[in-house]
Amino acid sequence: MLINHPILGPRDAAEFTYLGDAALIDRPNWQADDAAEAFHDYLYLRDNPAGLHRELWFHEQGDRSWLVVTRNTLTHEITSVELARDVALARGRGKE
Amino acid sequence: MRYSGFRVIKEALTGHRGWKPAWRDVAPQAEYDYVIIGGGGHGLAAAYYLAKQFGGKKIAVLEKGWIGGGNVGRNTTIIRSNYLLDGNEPFYEFSLKLWENLEQELNYNAMVSQRGILNLVHTDAQRDAARRRGNAMILNGSDAELLDADGVRKMYPFLNFDNARFPIKGGLLHRRGGTVRHDAVAWGYARGADQHGVDIIQNCEVTGFRIDGGKIKGVETTRGYIGAKKVASSVAGSSSRVMSMAGMRLPIESHVLQAFVSEGLKPTIPGVITYGAGHFYCSQSDKGGLVFGGDIDGYNTYAQRGNLPVVEDVIESGVSLIPALGRVRLLRSWGGIMDMSMDGSPFIDKTHIEGLYFNGGWCYGGFKATPAAGWCLAHLLATDTPHETATAYRLDRFRSGLIIDEKGQGAQPNLH
Numbered sequence: 001m002l003i004n005h006p007i008l009g010p011r012d013a014a015e016f017t018y019l020g021d022a023a024l025i026d027r028p029n030w031q032a033d034d035a036a037e038a039f040h041d042y043l044y045l046r047d048n049p050a051g052l053h054r055e056l057w058f059h060e061q062g063d064r065s066w067l068v069v070t071r072n073t074l075t076h077e078i079t080s081v082e083l084a085r086d087v088a089l090a091r092g093r094g095k096e
Numbered sequence: 097m098r099y100s101g102f103r104v105i106k107e108a109l110t111g112h113r114g115w116k117p118a119w120r121d122v123a124p125q126a127e128y129d130y131v132i133i134g135g136g137g138h139g140l141a142a143a144y145y146l147a148k149q150f151g152g153k154k155i156a157v158l159e160k161g162w163i164g165g166g167n168v169g170r171n172t173t174i175i176r177s178n179y180l181l182d183g184n185e186p187f188y189e190f191s192l193k194l195w196e197n198l199e200q201e202l203n204y205n206a207m208v209s210q211r212g213i214l215n216l217v218h219t220d221a222q223r224d225a226a227r228r229r230g231n232a233m234i235l236n237g238s239d240a241e242l243l244d245a246d247g248v249r250k251m252y253p254f255l256n257f258d259n260a261r262f263p264i265k266g267g268l269l270h271r272r273g274g275t276v277r278h279d280a281v282a283w284g285y286a287r288g289a290d291q292h293g294v295d296i297i298q299n300c301e302v303t304g305f306r307i308d309g310g311k312i313k314g315v316e317t318t319r320g321y322i323g324a325k326k327v328a329s330s331v332a333g334s335s336s337r338v339m340s341m342a343g344m345r346l347p348i349e350s351h352v353l354q355a356f357v358s359e360g361l362k363p364t365i366p367g368v369i370t371y372g373a374g375h376f377y378c379s380q381s382d383k384g385g386l387v388f389g390g391d392i393d394g395y396n397t398y399a400q401r402g403n404l405p406v407v408e409d410v411i412e413s414g415v416s417l418i419p420a421l422g423r424v425r426l427l428r429s430w431g432g433i434m435d436m437s438m439d440g441s442p443f444i445d446k447t448h449i450e451g452l453y454f455n456g457g458w459c460y461g462g463f464k465a466t467p468a469a470g471w472c473l474a475h476l477l478a479t480d481t482p483h484e485t486a487t488a489y490r491l492d493r494f495r496s497g498l499i500i501d502e503k504g505q506g507a508q509p510n511l512h
Contacts, residue, residue, distance in 0.1 A: 046345065
């Protein structure tokens, strides 16, 4: 698989390590009343879809940036690659 | 029809006109007591033991494709009982004991071959871990022997003993481990289940559950609605997809594991060898092909094929352990989809929906578990209590904290 890095262009997926579902960006609020339950779901439960999957890849053998890759889990086709930083900021992370 | 040497001779002399299909091709009935989703090894074994040991009546196994076309026909055929943790080892030992009597039980030649599994160690720390694991195995009624380098050399003189970085210091030998003809396991259980009245329904994909007031009523399928008092999902690889139709999210990711077979060779490797310094394991099939594999690819996928970097990685590991492999040609490779769970261990449990049961999360260890997983799922379906060797396989163990993490990797499925 080739991952079209937004800054570096197409890179071999073997340069990356894989973390999992990009929903991991949405870390629950630890001060919420239901924090224990929310962290259980966050840590251990996954949608694991067959089809489009947004997921976190880390360019360990490259520029060490985190990417959000949208990939089809039935075909391995990659349709979009974003910097995880941009995705997280757009989702309001880092403001609370 | 009972198979025997006499039957083979009789059929040979009469033009092989007496053989019958090993199981009936049936259309689904409107209602069953038990519906098992997934006609893989586990589902068929569960149906067989449910009918035979637990007196279950009106049982159906629903298979999306054909019997033997899923992971039961894609694995590397190894059976073993060499786990460390209390939640696991009694279960796998139970499974190995069922393997040891499988062919007599099913009247089917599954080519169960207890040729021994050798886990190599390359450092002092690995030797300590192997000794601890061996003791845990022995405490649970399994067998283990710790070999030194000379002991390994006597068994497998062709290994790369003097690798500068990973010299072979010894190994943990599990003599009762071995290999089984995997398709024959599916066929044997299918035939046995059929003989006990189980309906095996192929080309029948489940498309939804009918749930009323928190209680299961039946399943929607591509061959119509089928009512059921109890439904069990046994579809490892696709567990998340099936259980999502019941509104459940699982502690599972689907990953691909590749396997490989070489061209046929004269007898070369009598047992199963696993490399302790890279992820590589190898045995030789009765046709002569070297059957080997290594790591999962490491990303979510439902495509039953992997990518080339892992092919290269597995073969590098193989050649560094067995330099002679460099002269062998690879015949083919394939992939199977694994339920990778959050602690690397499986589930055999009820769900919050009354009458809906779940068997899955087997990671890449489902094949060796086939007989016991079937037995324990049947036990759970029939009695609503877990079998004594499967009490730890709870779906809520991440909430309770009673996880079973053999590798100590934490909640990162692609590292287990």
